Structure formats: C-alpha cells, structure tokens
Amino acid sequence: MADRSKGMCRFCGKEYTKSGMVKHISSCKYRQAWLEQKGNEKQSGYFSIAVGGTYCKEYWLLLEVREDATLADVDEFLREIWLECCGHLSAFLIDGVYYDVEPMESWGRLRKTMNCRLRSVLDVGMRFAHEYDFGSTTELTLTVFDYRVGDRHKDKIVIIARNNPIRVLCDECGKRPAAVVCIADGEVLCEHCMEEHECGDMLASLTNSPRSGVCGYEGSEKYPDVLERITEQK
Numbered sequence: 001m002a003d004r005s006k007g008m009c010r011f012c013g014k015e016y017t018k019s020g021m022v023k024h025i026s027s028c029k030y031r032q033a034w035l036e037q038k039g040n041e042k043q044s045g046y047f048s049i050a051v052g053g054t055y056c057k058e059y060w061l062l063l064e065v066r067e068d069a070t071l072a073d074v075d076e077f078l079r080e081i082w083l084e085c086c087g088h089l090s091a092f093l094i095d096g097v098y099y100d101v102e103p104m105e106s107w108g109r110l111r112k113t114m115n116c117r118l119r120s121v122l123d124v125g126m127r128f129a130h131e132y133d134f135g136s137t138t139e140l141t142l143t144v145f146d147y148r149v150g151d152r153h154k155d156k157i158v159i160i161a162r163n164n165p166i167r168v169l170c171d172e173c174g175k176r177p178a179a180v181v182c183i184a185d186g187e188v189l190c191e192h193c194m195e196e197h198e199c200g201d202m203l204a205s206l207t208n209s210p211r212s213g214v215c216g217y218e219g220s221e222k223y224p225d226v227l228e229r230i231t232e233q234k
C-alpha cells in the first residue's frame, strides 16, 4: 500500500514503485545515453543506492554515488533533502559499526568517523542504516543494489528517482487534500480545517520527507518536492 508510492525515472520520465524502479534503471535506454554522453577519459566507480524511510516506506530515493564520496557527503545530502531541522546528531550503522560526524565512545566501544570513502565500507548487496536525531529519531534504510565503472561526473551524488509527493486527505473533513501535520497528535489537516484545530501553532507543513511533522522540520530549500528530468525526451 503505502510503500507502493510511485516516482519518476529522471532519465525517461516513466513512473514506477521503488522496487520497480530498481529493476527499470539498469535497462533504461535514456539513462544509458546519459551515461555515455560525457566522453570523459577519467573513470570512476559508482554505487547505486536505494534509500527509504525505515518506517515510512512511501518515501524513497534512488541515488548514484561516486565511490570516492565519503559517508559524510551522503549524510550531508540526506540532511539537505530530507532531514535537517535543527542540527541534530546523526550516524550510519554499517555491519554493526557506528560512523559518527564526531566519533564518540559508547559503551566502551569507539565509534568511527564518517570521513571515510564509500568504497572502503560498501559493497553490492549490502543493507545499512542512517539515524538522524537520537531523540525523535528518523531512521532510514539504505541498500546498495548496483555498482558500475564509467565516465567520471562532476557530481558525487545524482538523484536517479524520487517518490512523488504523497497525497493524503484531511483527517478532519476527509475531503480536501492535507497541507499541514499537527506535531502534537500527528493529524493531517487541510488549509480550511487547520484554522479550527485546537493544538494552536503546533502545525508544520506536510513535506515530501520521512521527517514530515517531526521536531521543527519544514522541508528542503535546496531540493524541490518534484525534481526535473535530467534528460530531454527525444
């Protein structure tokens, strides 16, 4: 149901669910054309990574990340598109090891730094986790579903696909689309019903993110909810 949310392939414009997109992307001929157009002699390895809310599976991203990017680069990207509200701590959990922004000791075990390159910690088929804010935590699950070597691109991280904005109806009237979420009770409300909601100024805008309605999250300034296509239709 909820995890059946669709998104657009940024190369050909077709819509799929997350698992459908994972299958589609290796055979998308527009993506293939995009990969080949650069003609750069320098080569790089790239990981294809699927990211989704661990509990809010309707929010998902498919990314292509250069293998020399660091976990800190991925953390920064996830904060910018989905997570950042007030500078909370975050960590990756890979193979039982925590990677922190500032490594700290926990239960007598040293955690590691995020300043390590993906190629030294990731492999195809691996599943790992990201946690943002150790109080009201937003948990993400990441899966490495492919690796390829090809022309080196300028960007360390490219968004291949992202779920379309989730459309839900107002909990109060059940008729109009919800625009805000109440942080106190989790109710989603339309612009009409929010005026009469009793919790006052506990309302946050409904955003295309698994952190929607948590803490002071208000959406991303850098990444609009709907992304443009990378390639033009021929």
Ligand SMILES: [Zn+2]
Pocket (backbone or CB within 6 Å): 009, 010, 011, 012, 013, 014, 024, 025, 028, 029, 030, 031
């Ligand atoms: Zn496609």
Ligand SMILES: [Zn+2]
Pocket (backbone or CB within 6 Å): 085, 086, 087, 088, 215, 216, 217
């Ligand atoms: Zn916060």
Ligand SMILES: [Zn+2]
Pocket (backbone or CB within 6 Å): 170, 171, 172, 173, 174, 175, 176, 189, 190, 191, 192, 193, 194
């Ligand atoms: Zn309403």
Ligand SMILES: [Zn+2]
Pocket (backbone or CB within 6 Å): 182, 183, 184, 185, 186, 187, 197, 198, 199, 202
């Ligand atoms: Zn409320």
